[in-house]
Structures are given as structure tokens and as C-alpha cells.
Amino acid sequence: MTEFHGVFPYLISPIDAGGNIRKTTLARLCEDLLTAGVHGVAPLGSTGEFAYLNASQRAKIVEVVVDSVGGRVPVLAGVAAASTSSAIEQALRYQSIGADGIIAVLETYFPLNEQQTESFFRSVADKIDIPMVIYTNPAYQRSILTIDTILRLADHPRISYLKDASHNTGNLFSIVNRGEGRMKVFAASTHIPCLVMQIGGSGWMAGPACLAPRMSVQLYEHCRDQRWDEALSLQRKLWPLNELFVKYNMAACIKAGLQMRGYDVGDPLHPQQSLTPDQSKELSNLLGYLD
Amino acid sequence: MTEFHGVFPYLISPIDAGGNIRKTTLARLCEDLLTAGVHGVAPLGSTGEFAYLNASQRAKIVEVVVDSVGGRVPVLAGVAAASTSSAIEQALRYQSIGADGIIAVLETYFPLNEQQTESFFRSVADKIDIPMVIYTNPAYQRSILTIDTILRLADHPRISYLKDASHNTGNLFSIVNRGEGRMKVFAASTHIPCLVMQIGGSGWMAGPACLAPRMSVQLYEHCRDQRWDEALSLQRKLWPLNELFVKYNMAACIKAGLQMRGYDVGDPLHPQQSLTPDQSKELSNLLGYLD
């Protein structure tokens, strides 16, 4: 498989009231995203409400997605744990289901030092045969990965991607420059994707791409072809979607938007709540404009 | 059963390299703590590394503790989850195993507002038949429980205890005063236990009590009998233990200390690490002094 690149929508996790995965809905969403041209899909990210799902729900979602995609594009499954042993268990399970890579999130309860954090990612990577994307999100984590550590981790044969959900685009620039490309970077929706592409990024992994997959792919192509004027012009149109998802609960936004688009994905998982009527209106106006 | 009160050691979780619970060690620890006079035990707290255990390990620990204690004192089992459904599942399971109450921790990924936070605790309490202790720890949580909300929750027939791991003793004073005793408060090791007792607290739930159970019980008795001079004098002796556990990783400290005391509890779970030799020395000196 060639290098991961391009637009990876973070998939929502459609769950019914009994806690079962709505397989048909999820499969149809995958199919439609692939038709729109996305370069891969990422189940079990933040947008996928991983923190609210149990082990069997998580595995079932990876199964449905791997089956639906059928090898046409890479499937990168989210692995999130506080303990190394749980992360390894999840990673091996998704690998055996057929995921093409994992996106590793270190959850922390007690604060960890740099060395412990590095050891977590390295220990998981040692056990798997598929590539690992390291996920960093300073707002939600109590562990710190310095640029030096990230570049040391890039020497591991299974680690060569970083997905960063901070606002700090300068850090990505430093990582790309100093690493001379050994660590490939993906933006989250907190960055301006077309700028991350310009400084050497590989693409973006983000929830909003579920709602505007065609425009996202077109934006990526402009970036790839270095047509920065067209890219920036399209980026301006898409940016309000990112603004909205940073402002409200991410999963609530994407689930509401997909529901408006005819996917019966249900509500965000309790104690999270659906968008208020005013927030829904705001999203609805935006989607109308993007159609 | 009468009201919960007194000293509840937070139990460590002894796990072997294969991920199995060391039942004999855990049972012996419970037995010794009961002999020392503790008023209850609390498996699956922070000290119990709940965030690093899977569902079956957690249940097994509650089983071993409930069996060992055999009804002599209350067992309060930690329930920690981001989703309401998982919290309910854990709570019902521990209730059916025989726990006398639960200590509920709301893990958060996406930030929650006050109403969502309240709804989480209320939804869990609605489903159980045993009392719930609400656990607050502002440093490790992204959800906020105001005093007003805490006092509203105290009206629920299953909720009448709060265990607080902030440094803010003034907040506990406000809760006791304004709630006129409807919400009983327990200190964590971040507070000075004998002062929390003095403003109307019911006791403390803390890891350090595993290592100094007799002195902890004696301190409680001084407080109960309002012998504040003796209490404070004993508190001064015990305080360095709290200082140490706030300074280093809590679970690493208690596990190291118990190991020194002859309990084969093993290391903290990866990616956490054991105390360094210098930190061990510091703990060892302290324990010698407390013996």
C-alpha cells in the first residue's frame, strides 16, 4: 500500500437506543464518502465518540467499516487507552479485522512524563505490523510529546505519521522541517488544512469532511497541484464548517448534519446532548450554502 | 447499614504480568486493614489505577474485596466512565457482586456543561439501589460541578456523599454549611483530613491510609471525640505521607510502600513507572518513621 495521504473523514459512530451499531447507515455513509472520492476513512476518532463506546462496540464498528470499504481505500482505526496493554489489545484486534493502520491516542489519568509517553507509543508500535499514526491533542491530554520525542518516534519502522489537533501550525512546520519528511503530518479541523498542505502536510483527518466530502477532495487536489489561489478560495468557503465544529460539540454537529442529509445516525451518546434548535439552525444554514 | 463514615483506604490493584489479579495479596491487604480498624475499603479509585484496568479486571477486584471483607465494613466500588451507559453497567455489576455503595467518577472527553454533568450522575443514581458517592477532582476532569448542582444532586435519595480531591477546603465548608448536612463530605489526601473533620466532614478516602491504617484510625477517633490538639499533633506526623503522594505518582507510591511492607503487589501499570531509587528512599525513610 502506498503512503497515506489526502482526506480522511473521521466517521461518526451510529448507535441505536439499545447500544447496537446501525450497520446499514454506517455502510451507506462509507459508500457515499468513497463515491465522493475520499482517500481513506477513520473510524473511532473523537468524532466517532470512541470514549463513549465499549470494546465490542468499537470492534464491531471497525468490522463494518472494513467490510464496506473492501480495500478500496485505507481504513485507519482509532486506538485509545490509558494502559499500554489495552492499547495493544485494541490495535491487534483491529489489525486482525483488516484495518490498514491505527491512529493511537494516549489517554492519561495520572500525568505522564515524556519518557513514559514515548514508551507507550513505542510499545504499541512494537507489536503491530501495520502503520501507526500518532494523535496529539494538547487540550484533551495530560501528557506532552515534544518535537524531539516525536522525531525520535519517527525512527520506529511502524511510526511515520502524526495527526495533530492543536491550533499550533508552527509546530507542524518545525516537525516537517526538522524531520525532513520522516514524520508526515495530517491536520485536524483546528488547523487551516490548505496551509498545512502548503508547509508539507500529507492531508487532513477531520469530522467536517463527512459533511462536505466532495469539496474537501477538490480542496486537496488544488493543494496537491499547488494551485494555492483556488485552494484558498475554496478553503474560505469550507472554513465556517470548521469554525462551527470547534465551537460546539464535534460529534453532535456531525451527527446533526448527517441526519439533515438523510443518514439516520441518531444522537450523540449520553451525557453528551444534541445541538439546541438554535445551533441546528446555524448548522443547517451553513450546509445549505455548501450544497 | 448505618451512614458511611471514617477512614476508607483506597485499595491498590495488584496485577501480575499476565494481567491477572493477585487475589491472595489483595485479600491479605483487606484483612490487615480491617484488623487495623478501618471503617470501610474503596477498590477501583485513583490509587486503584481504575483507568488502566479493563471491565473484567475491575469486576474481579470488586469480587475479591467483597469476599474478603465479608460484610464486616462497607465496600465502596469505583465506577468511572465517560458514557452514562457504561457507568450504569459497571454500577449494576458491582451492586450485584455485593458492593455497599459506589464512588462515581465522570470521565470527560468533550467538555460537558453543568446540566450534562448533573444528568450523568442523576441517570446512574436512578438505576441503583445502593448509595452513590460523587467524586470530584478538578485537576483531572473537564466537567464542572458547582456547589449549587452538588446540593441539587443531594436531593436524590441515592446521593448523599461527596468525595473531593481538590485542594479547596473552603468549598467543602460551603457545601456542608449550605447543605445543612444533606451532602456528607469525605476528604481526599489533598486536603488536611483533620480540618475537614472539624468543619463537619465524615471522614476521608485516601491511598495513604493503606500504609498507615492504625494511625489513620487513631486520627479519626481523635477527631470524632473533638480532641483537636491530639488530632492535630497526629496529623502533623501523618502529613508528610500526603505530601509525598501528591508529589509523585500516587499508585507508584502506595504500591512501593506496600511492597516494602511485605505485600507482593507488583508495579504500577505501564506506561506508568515505579518510583526511582531516590523516590523509594524518600518513601522508605518516611515509612520507618511512621512504623
Place this chain on the structure above:
Amino acid sequence: MTEFHGVFPYLISPIDAGGNIRKTTLARLCEDLLTAGVHGVAPLGSTGEFAYLNASQRAKIVEVVVDSVGGRVPVLAGVAAASTSSAIEQALRYQSIGADGIIAVLETYFPLNEQQTESFFRSVADKIDIPMVIYTNPAYQRSILTIDTILRLADHPRISYLKDASHNTGNLFSIVNRGEGRMKVFAASTHIPCLVMQIGGSGWMAGPACLAPRMSVQLYEHCRDQRWDEALSLQRKLWPLNELFVKYNMAACIKAGLQMRGYDVGDPLHPQQSLTPDQSKELSNLLGYLD
């Protein structure tokens, strides 16, 4: 002069629309506080809006207070600066005006390390002949004073007091215990004053004492005489005042309260704003209850 101890009200800074100090009002407030029995007064603290005053307004306030007090109790003047040279300049000026001690606040713009922070306090103390109180307030400062550093500073002949505005009463306990009394501690209104007294504190410096000086002095006397039951009972009555001042803008609260009590102190300095009518009502109810 004997050791500083007891209740030191933080004085507000009454300023008219033209930026002039309302001398008569300030003098009358001092007189009334002394009549009520306070053990000292502290101009230019947070309550005194030091950050909103220029150098000549600050000096004028110290002059008025020193004149009014006339040596009957100690006057501790606030010195607040980011640069060591400005702190020294203020300290020498207030010393020459006749202040009996200074309360030193380190303002920070660029973050400082421990050594730089220690050097600031030491450099100022080296230049003065009157005692220095170190003021710590982690919420408003970007410099950290560890307990070790605080105790090292206590070896300086001019430094033997700490006034702490954190919520962390445990830290004060550690400082008193480890320092064996070399560093005397004063509580701010974030702590529960009578508990700080009990663990060995010397008193409290706080804005609320402006509004309830008699009860504050009575509380201090109960503490001094180790009548903890009476102390705690009075503390319960006074605590809502502390709650209110932590909740709203401190200076706005005290100025509004003094205005209700007949002192024409004016509004907090712009861009701060006066209490809203609802907040005023809340304060007014409380004051009625305390009268």
C-alpha cells in the same frame, strides 16, 4: 515592634473622578477599623486595586494611611512590580513614608523560573530595613514559589511572613511544619481563616475584614484562645462574605459594601465595573445579616 499577627484588613483605594485620593474617607475608614480592634492595616493589596494606580497615587495612599494610623498598629504597604528596580523604588519610598513593613507581589510578564523568582524577593529584601511579607497567588502569577524556596527565603533577616491567596491550605501546613515557625503564614480570604490559625497561622489579611471588622477580631481572639468551637461557629457566620468576594470582583464588592455602610469610596477603577443590581442585593442581604 512585636511580631505581625491578627487581622489586617486590605484597604480599598478611594479615588475620585479626577484621579485624586479621597483622603477624608480613607482616614475615617482607618480610624473606624482601629476602633473595631484590627491588628494592622494593609493598603495597596488586591482589594486596594494596586494594579490600577500610578506611582504617585500609591504613595499618597500610603501617606494618608500612615498618618491616620499614627503608629497605633502596623501599616503593611503593598509593593507590586515586574522589575526588581521598581519594587525596590516602591519599597524604599513606603519605608521612608513610615510603613512598618511591605507586602511584596511579583508581577510577571515573561514566565520566570524558580531561581529568578527567589532573586527578585531577595534583592528587594536586601535593600530595606523593615520586614517583608511575601505574597503568593498562583491564579494571578506566572512564577512559582515552591515550599523549598519559600523556606530558603525565610532565612533572610527581613523575610519571615507569607501571605497566601491560593486555596491550598495543605501547603501552608507544610510550610509551618517544615519551617518550624521560621516562616509565619497569613491566610487570604480563599482559605478558611480559623483553620489556618489552627495549623499555626498568624492571622489573615483580607478585604472582607473591612466590612466585618468586629466579628473578624472576635474570631481571631477565639482562635488565639483555642476556643475552636466558638471560633468555628463564628467562622460559619462570616464565611458567606468570603464566598461572595471570591465569586465577584473583590474590589467592587468591598467598595459597594463600604458605600452601603456610609463611606463614600466611589466605584472600582475602569475597566472594572460596579456590582450589578442583583449582585448588590446579594451583598446587601448579607451585610444586614452580619450587622
Place this chain on the structure above:
Amino acid sequence: MTEFHGVFPYLISPIDAGGNIRKTTLARLCEDLLTAGVHGVAPLGSTGEFAYLNASQRAKIVEVVVDSVGGRVPVLAGVAAASTSSAIEQALRYQSIGADGIIAVLETYFPLNEQQTESFFRSVADKIDIPMVIYTNPAYQRSILTIDTILRLADHPRISYLKDASHNTGNLFSIVNRGEGRMKVFAASTHIPCLVMQIGGSGWMAGPACLAPRMSVQLYEHCRDQRWDEALSLQRKLWPLNELFVKYNMAACIKAGLQMRGYDVGDPLHPQQSLTPDQSKELSNLLGYLD
């Protein structure tokens, strides 16, 4: 005067041991920067250690800079205060000295709400006849300016520039897009300047430009001419300078670098400290590479 745009080096404040401004050094620095082609200069910014200077030192620095520049480029003087009255006093003084604009920093002691923050900037702008640049730096401020407030402020005839020292380039994109150019944005060294230019920025105000003025001007010209490839290539060369200044104390870095370049600017003001020998070496290596 036309619109402010381009590269504005933040000037350091060279002070001798007696607290006097080293006028010759400051004048020579201005002259050399102008020769290098900078589009303006900014005394009394963070790099200029404004928080460590008294009122007369600040005014003297503005005088020296205005005299040296002699109207060839705009001089934007930093105004920093917690009180509105002090900010107005500073602004009027620098305006009368001949500054072409001010950069307004709201210092906060007590936290301020949105309305109070807006009122501060508006009250200062009402009093002056020269343009105001609003400066935002979330890491160092306890007041929050939302995008909505910033755009409301842009309707004031004296306010049409924002200088932002956060890492959040996405916010600048939102401000430029939503404001349709009413609020012009300047980057600080925390952003990647050439990317801020690309999304519609007007330039950057930053300390590092003191040390690499020619390359900074060349970078600006590439951006202005939309030669993004050349711009990004030059940006890669310059970025390590930004990395260094974010890592260490900003003023210490620029002062050390200028000293290496032959300007006798002295040390950062106490309690700040000079770079350590290792840090100096790191800076020296970098400067050699940039020469």
C-alpha cells in the same frame, strides 16, 4: 499616511545599570533597520520589556525612536496598562511625542468580562487621533476578546489593526474573512508569517526581525508578490529564529543576538536573566547561518 503594512521589528529597550536609556545604541539600531528596508518600528512591545520600565523610561524610548526615524516609516508605540486612565495617559503622551500609532495591550489583574475588555479599548480609542492596533496574547492575559468583539471594535474609526500573539492562525483567518478586511491582521512570531500573509494578513510585528531585517523584508516582498514558493523557502530558513524565541525568554534572545551583532544593548532587566552559555551558543550558531 498610508495603511500600516509589512515588517515592524519590535525594538528592544537598551538600558544601562543606572536605568538610563542608551540613546545612541537605540538610534543606531533604528537607522540600521531602516536601511535594511523595514516598513515601520514598534518600541515598547513584549520584546521591549514594557512591563519592566517606568513611565519616564517608556516616554524617553518613544522620543528617541521618533527622532531617529524622522518620519521615514511609521512608529507604533506600545501602550500597556490595567487601568483605562493609565492607558489613555500613555497614548496621549506618545501621540504628542509624534508616534504614528499605538499598539494597545490590556494588562489584567482581576479577570474581566468581554464587555469590560471591549470598553477598555474603545475608551482609549475615543481619546486619540492616531490609529490603534489591538494586541492579543491569550497566554499572558486574563481577558478574552472574541472574534465578534474584535469585529465590533473594527467599526471604531481609530481601530483597524490586530496584532495576535496566539498560535491560532485559524482565528486570524476567521477575522479576515468575516470582517471582510475591516480588521487588518499582523502576525507575531508565534505564527508562520508567510502563511498569515497568504490568508490576507498585512505583515508581522516581531522581535526576530531585529536580527534578520533584510531576510524579513525579502520574505515580505515575496509574499506581497504572491511568489509563495520562494516565500516558503525563505520562511524555512528564518523559522528556527522564531522557534528559539518562543523557547527562551524573548527579550534575552534578542538582546543577546544584537550584542553579538555589535550593538551594546545590555542585559534583560532583572529579575529576568541573560541566556545561559548553552543558549547563547545555540543562538550564535543560528545567527551565523543567517548572515
